Amino acid sequence: MKLDLRGVSVGLDGHAIVHEADLVVDDGEFVGLVGPNGCGKSTLLRSVYRALRPSAGLIAVDGGDVHRLPARQAAQRIAVVAQEIPADLDFTVTEIVSMGRTPYRPDAAADEERYARALERVGLAGAAERVFATLSGGEKQRALLARALVQETRLLLLDEPTSHLDIRHQLEILHLVRELGIATLAVLHDLNQAAAFCDRLYVMNAGRIVAGGPPDHVLTPELISQVYGVRAVRRTQLVFERLKEEG
Numbered sequence: 001m002k003l004d005l006r007g008v009s010v011g012l013d014g015h016a017i018v019h020e021a022d023l024v025v026d027d028g029e030f031v032g033l034v035g036p037n038g039c040g041k042s043t044l045l046r047s048v049y050r051a052l053r054p055s056a057g058l059i060a061v062d063g064g065d066v067h068r069l070p071a072r073q074a075a076q077r078i079a080v081v082a083q084e085i086p087a088d089l090d091f092t093v094t095e096i097v098s099m100g101r102t103p104y105r106p107d108a109a110a111d112e113e114r115y116a117r118a119l120e121r122v123g124l125a126g127a128a129e130r131v132f133a134t135l136s137g138g139e140k141q142r143a144l145l146a147r148a149l150v151q152e153t154r155l156l157l158l159d160e161p162t163s164h165l166d167i168r169h170q171l172e173i174l175h176l177v178r179e180l181g182i183a184t185l186a187v188l189h190d191l192n193q194a195a196a197f198c199d200r201l202y203v204m205n206a207g208r209i210v211a212g213g214p215p216d217h218v219l220t221p222e223l224i225s226q227v228y229g230v231r232a233v234r235r236t237q238l239v240f241e242r243l244k245e246e247g
């Protein structure tokens with residue numbers, strides 16, 4: 001599965017928001033999209049999951065125009081965890097997760113297994129029968145990731161997937177996404193996390209992709225000062241993890 005954006009422009013209410021974006025996510029790659037507030041990251045992502053139609057350019061998945069796919073086929077190829085969390089839903093967590101299977105023929109036993117496994121993976125096994133609306137923001141975000149996981153697509157789009165999560169859950173979710181090994185495009189704000197987890201990054205500024213490549217090449221102090229207007233100092237860090245006890 002390869003996602004390929006060529007010269008994609010997106011407008012909102014007559015305003016040009018994204019200008020001629022070129023972006024590629026190869027099979028199995030975890031790609032981060034970073035940039036200041038309001039630069040157009042969500043707008044670009046929304047054009048990929050078909051909430052918005054580009055005014056120019058092509059968005060292709062495995063060579064085919066995403067905007068020409070029938071809805072069911074698109075849902076079998078692309079899963080998304082969007083920024084907006086649905087409000088006051090009277091569904092249980094499992095019911096929310098089950099919506100990820102909409103594009104497929106039901107198979108009760110296998111599906112129950114899928115829901116349980118996905119909830120386990122996002123650390124919500126104990127919340128399966130809770131009413132979604134009563135979950136915390138971070139729990140909702142993880143339930144929505146579980147819904148995306150049961151969709152079993154080979155492309156995953158994430159818009160700030162860790163924005164409601166505490167540091168432990170942020171790291172767990174980023175590890176989980178990495179381990180999935182499916183093509184992933186994620187809007188991220190934490191540059192250190194983006195650098196640590198992503199294979200490649202694209203940087204957006206004022207509606208344009210201004211840099212792309214491996215994190216070390218892209219996140220230079222010059223680029224960060226130019227794009228974010230802050231001074232960045234690169235420090236090598238020692239990271240300590242508790243050793244596993246022997247025996």
Ligand SMILES: Nc1ncnc2c1ncn2[C@@H]1O[C@H](COP(=O)(O)OP(=O)(O)OP(=O)(O)O)[C@@H](O)[C@H]1O
Pocket residue numbers: 012013015017035036037038039040041042043044
């Ligand atoms: N309906 C609209 N009409 C005009 N401009 C809009 C409309 N909706 C959003 N915008 C503007 O489009 C720009 C891009 O918004 P977008 O949500 O894509 O940015 P973003 O990079 O995801 O930001 P953030 O990091 O804050 O989530 C913003 O300046 C926003 O104010």
